Amino acid sequence: MPDNFEGFIRQHRNEFEEEGPSPRVWSALEQELTGRRKGKVISLLQKNWFKAAVIAVLLANAGALFYFTKHRQPQQQELAVLAPDIQEAGVYYTSRINEKLQLIDAYPDSALGLDSAARKELELRNDTYKALEKELKNNPGNERIRAAMVRYYQLKLDLLDKILEELHDKHVAPGQTKKHYEAEI
Template identity: 30%
Template sequence: MEKKDNIEKLILENIDALNDNEPMDGHFARFEAKLAEQNKAKRTISLNLILRVAAAIVFVFLATNQAFIYFSPDNQGIFNSKQKSPSITLASISPEYQEVEYYYTSSINTGIEQWNKWIDEGLISEDEQTMMNDELAEFETLYKNLQTDLAANPNDERVINAMLEYYQAKLSVINIIITKLEEVQQKTQEFEQETTAI
């Protein structure tokens, strides 16, 4: 209690001197610049980490499924055929799968449109654009492999499930990225509002 009383006494005795002192010129601008730099670094690190973790999870899951299909006894030789298979999708199998495929492709396209909008607004760095383009290219390669499997085995439930899992994984990755970017954008706006109020 005595220390607290001493501190209070010291503050009360020097209240005028404490209230008169202003920070040096440019203090707030330097402080704001440092905060903005820290916020940008955190955003880049967190987005990069999320992209990598999501991609790793998705591709391990899908690679396992592809390996299972590849090594199953009734599918030997499918991957070694040199003939081009026609482009086939879930929509060509049944109307129910057509609805499911439409839902996923529409949702994925909406997420990609949002991503492209943020690119146009300058909210996405070139590194993040490159990383996302690489991820989408890997998804496209995987999709073509799944189409080949589906063309060879249109009624194989494992191939159909792999195709559905592909759509789910791609949508999940895009949703994670969009959600994280929305959070970062919201925090940035809140930070800007707070610094404007100061």
């Protein structure tokens, strides 16, 4: 095999050796090099056009994101203006619900018998509340959503009242142990 290969190379040696590009190619290259020089920025853009396009798209997205977040904030602030009755009801129910939650938190966890998921549902601003609040912001004039928001507050307050009643029936309220023992004596 090596003899055949060497023989092939010897026979076709002239075909392997080329003279190089013709003088016409060299003269065209010289004219191109001595021609007008482009600016550095333009030559860099020609080489890295894809990177420049990506940067332009990222800047456009950042500008659009900034624009939309800037113009969305006034819409959220207008909720107090568009639904003052809901805001007023929210302040009232929130204060009552927070009072009830403080009373429930005074009991030890063993007396409550609630797992972490149930504790999370007792919180005022749970997933249901957030969904209702989002819908109310999107449709502040919708009476069904307003009624649902008030009903949410009422149901949360009723649930907390029932939990407190059961806790009071089964256990002595914290801070009242002294009064309870004095009444028994």
